[in-house]
Amino acid sequence: MWLIRAFEESVSELVGTGEVVGLVHVSIGQEASAVGVCDVLEARDRVYSGHRAHGHVLARGADPTAVMAELMGKATGLCGGKGGSMHLVDVTHGVLGATGVVGGTIPLALGTALALRETAPGAVAVVFFGDGAVQTGYFHECLNMAALWKAPVLLVCENNGYAEFTPRSAHTPVERVTRHAETYGIDARTVDGNDVVAVREAAAALVAPLRGGGGPALLECLTYRMRGHYEGDPARYREASELAEWKAKDPVRRCASAAVERGELSADDAAACEAAARRAVAAAVAAARSAPFPPPSALTEDVGG
Amino acid sequence: MADTTYIGAINDALASAMRRDPAVRIVGEDVAEGGPFGATKGLAAEFGERVRDTPISESSIMGIGAGMALAGLRPVVEIMFIDFITLALDQLANQAAKARYMSGGQLRCPLVVRTSVGAGTRSGAQHSQSLEAWLLHVPGLSVVMPATAADAGGLLLSALRADDPVVVVENKELYFRKEPRVDLAPVPIGAAAVRRPGRDVTCVATSRTVHEALAAADELARDGTEVEVIDPRTLHPLDLDTIVGSVRRTHRCVVAHEAVRQGGFGAEVAALVQEHAFDALDAPVARLGAPYAPVPVSPPLEDAYLVRAPAIAAAVRSLVA
Ligand SMILES: Cc1ncc(C[n+]2csc(CCOP(=O)(O)OP(=O)(O)O)c2C)c(N)n1
Ligand SMILES: [Mg+2]
Numbered sequence: 001m002w003l004i005r006a007f008e009e010s011v012s013e014l015v016g017t018g019e020v021v022g023l024v025h026v027s028i029g030q031e032a033s034a035v036g037v038c039d040v041l042e043a044r045d046r047v048y049s050g051h052r053a054h055g056h057v058l059a060r061g062a063d064p065t066a067v068m069a070e071l072m073g074k075a076t077g078l079c080g081g082k083g084g085s086m087h088l089v090d091v092t093h094g095v096l097g098a099t100g101v102v103g104g105t106i107p108l109a110l111g112t113a114l115a116l117r118e119t120a121p122g123a124v125a126v127v128f129f130g131d132g133a134v135q136t137g138y139f140h141e142c143l144n145m146a147a148l149w150k151a152p153v154l155l156v157c158e159n160n161g162y163a164e165f166t167p168r169s170a171h172t173p174v175e176r177v178t179r180h181a182e183t184y185g186i187d188a189r190t191v192d193g194n195d196v197v198a199v200r201e202a203a204a205a206l207v208a209p210l211r212g213g214g215g216p217a218l219l220e221c222l223t224y225r226m227r228g229h230y231e232g233d234p235a236r237y238r239e240a241s242e243l244a245e246w247k248a249k250d251p252v253r254r255c256a257s258a259a260v261e262r263g264e265l266s267a268d269d270a271a272a273c274e275a276a277a278r279r280a281v282a283a284a285v286a287a288a289r290s291a292p293f294p295p296p297s298a299l300t301e302d303v304g305g
Numbered sequence: 306m307a308d309t310t311y312i313g314a315i316n317d318a319l320a321s322a323m324r325r326d327p328a329v330r331i332v333g334e335d336v337a338e339g340g341p342f343g344a345t346k347g348l349a350a351e352f353g354e355r356v357r358d359t360p361i362s363e364s365s366i367m368g369i370g371a372g373m374a375l376a377g378l379r380p381v382v383e384i385m386f387i388d389f390i391t392l393a394l395d396q397l398a399n400q401a402a403k404a405r406y407m408s409g410g411q412l413r414c415p416l417v418v419r420t421s422v423g424a425g426t427r428s429g430a431q432h433s434q435s436l437e438a439w440l441l442h443v444p445g446l447s448v449v450m451p452a453t454a455a456d457a458g459g460l461l462l463s464a465l466r467a468d469d470p471v472v473v474v475e476n477k478e479l480y481f482r483k484e485p486r487v488d489l490a491p492v493p494i495g496a497a498a499v500r501r502p503g504r505d506v507t508c509v510a511t512s513r514t515v516h517e518a519l520a521a522a523d524e525l526a527r528d529g530t531e532v533e534v535i536d537p538r539t540l541h542p543l544d545l546d547t548i549v550g551s552v553r554r555t556h557r558c559v560v561a562h563e564a565v566r567q568g569g570f571g572a573e574v575a576a577l578v579q580e581h582a583f584d585a586l587d588a589p590v591a592r593l594g595a596p597y598a599p600v601p602v603s604p605p606l607e608d609a610y611l612v613r614a615p616a617i618a619a620a621v622r623s624l625v626a
Binding site: 021022023073074075077080081082083084085086087099100101102103104132133135136137163164165166170171172237293294296298299300303305 | 334335337338341358359360361362364365388389391392426427428429430431432596597598599601602603604605606607609610
């Protein structure tokens with residue numbers, strides 16, 4: 001979790017200096033869902049994300065240097081610098097897509113789940129998306145089809161209460177995303193998305209039946225993004241008190257202090273975790289910085305068609 | 306006189322149309338908050354529920370706009386990025402565009418769609434496309450593409466007085482470009498603007514590329530080549546007379562746009578020019594557009610992707626050589 005936090009704090013700074021380019025959405029405050037869910041996944045599983053994807057890709061084990069280089073548009077980036085922040089793909093670590101089109105990876109995950117059932121029985125497909133994506137046709141259409149075909153797909157909704165600048169209450173009268181699962185008889189849970197242990201437990205419980213031929217499942221993680229919608233968004237649409245309230249529930253610090261309290265980790269070890277993550281990120285930034293941009297010929301390579 | 310911006314002119318046009326015509330509505334994502342670029346800033350405060358925030362449901366948003374229009378309102382549906390119009394094309398192309406025709410003229414669908422194209426922001430392949438040519442292939446839709454603040458406001462005002470669906474294709478790279486303020490006035494749909502007169506070569510350019518063409522024309526003028534820069538402003542219905550009239554004088558034509566060259570608006574213009582002025586041409590029509598590739602994020606690649614002034618100047622030079 002510290003790796004994701006340190007990585008994205010660094011991304012945020014580098015957007016400021018112009019080294020990280022484009023429309024960048026960080027997941028600071030939401031790390032627990034990425035880590036808790038990915039921790040129960042196996043190498044054969046396949047993952048999709050949305051526009052807020054850095055944490056998911058890192059939680060799957062992607063090389064931070066390659067992710068950072070991608071965000072800088074460098075040739076050594078995960079996608080050769082062509083995809084950027086919203087389009088991270090790392091096939092080696094089972095990440096088949098992220099998207100700038102809200103909801104766009106939900107049908108891809110369903111299709112992948114159907115394929116996995118044939119080609120890699122027991123493997124699951126997972127898709128992370130926001131609460132805003134729940135209002136898309138894709139979500140509703142796929143909920144129906146996934147239930148109809150009992151597809152081994154885990155739908156993970158990171159419910160941070162906002163879609164861009166608009167609170168969830170202005171988008172839907174349905175308070176809990178998991179309510180939608182009831183209609184279709186889909187196994188679903190709502191968890192404290194800032195508690196990595198709770199996320200992990202819920203994900204493990206939901207994924208186990210998928211591996212045995214059941215499915216689908218829906219996990220709703222209640223969380224909060226501690227920064228604006230995108231880097232540069234001053235987030236004037238929300239109260240400072242709301243942010244303060246959620247800062248007190250910071251998933252990264254909470255995980256560390258809980259582990260110390262339970263005696264699983266000494267305070268020194270916890271501090272060492274953070275320091276190691278920050279060192280790794282600093283090294284990733286330095287390596288990405290010195291990497292070359294792609295050559296002009298890359299512009300028309302891999303177009304296909 | 307004070308400056309204005311393209312986005313400011315859009316905001317002014319929406320506010321003035323809403324004051325003038327109680328049938329005007331705004332429908333879209335985050336429009337009550339002003340939208341990501343501020344196009345609808347302040348409108349919810351002044352017009353209340355006439356500004357309707359929607360969930361992320363583009364296909365239905367477009368259909369809801371069309372349904373409002375069929376029942377006598379004048380909705381402006383905002384699709385933030387043209388990349389997401391893909392989700393809404395069914396309602397736009399199969400319902401809104403055809404309602405008048407399929408009903409034997411009983412229906413009118415005065416729907417206005419505002420959307421934006423434009424690369425150069427490092428936002429990647431799903432937030433940077435220029436898909437306007439797709440819309441030209443659907444009979445029943447007017448498509449306007451303003452290059453200036455005055456046109457962004459003026460074409461929007463005209464769209465809000467039209468009988469049929471109009472898609473206003475804005476360019477996000479132009480949103481914050483400053484221009485001297487001119488009085489907001491409707492700009493007729495279907496009328497091109499000659500941005501710069503010239504005797505040697507006609508350059509037809511759209512949207513942001515108009516400014517690149519003007520920069521190229523400035524540079525070429527120093528060498529004694531006079532380029533006439535025509536901004537069609539409306540892609541359909543196209544002001545062909547202005548384009549053909551110019552080519553008959555200059556005998557040479559370059560078409561430039563930001564969209565992918567293959568299957569682009571430039572192909573249509575080139576075909577029309579050769580149909581209507583073949584005898585006047587001294588050289589084949591030159592076409593400039595993006596390469597056959599999605600828009601990359603990497604800065605040097607995206608910079609190479611865009612049609613800029615030097616490429617236009619080079620194309621003109623090769624025509625007059
Ligand atoms: C189809 C589509 N419509 C609109 C947008 C613009 N947009 C980008 S992110 C976003 C809000 C997404 O909210 P949510 O799904 O809750 O994810 P969060 O940003 O909160 O993580 C919107 C409307 C988009 N990217 N794609
Ligand atoms: Mg959200």
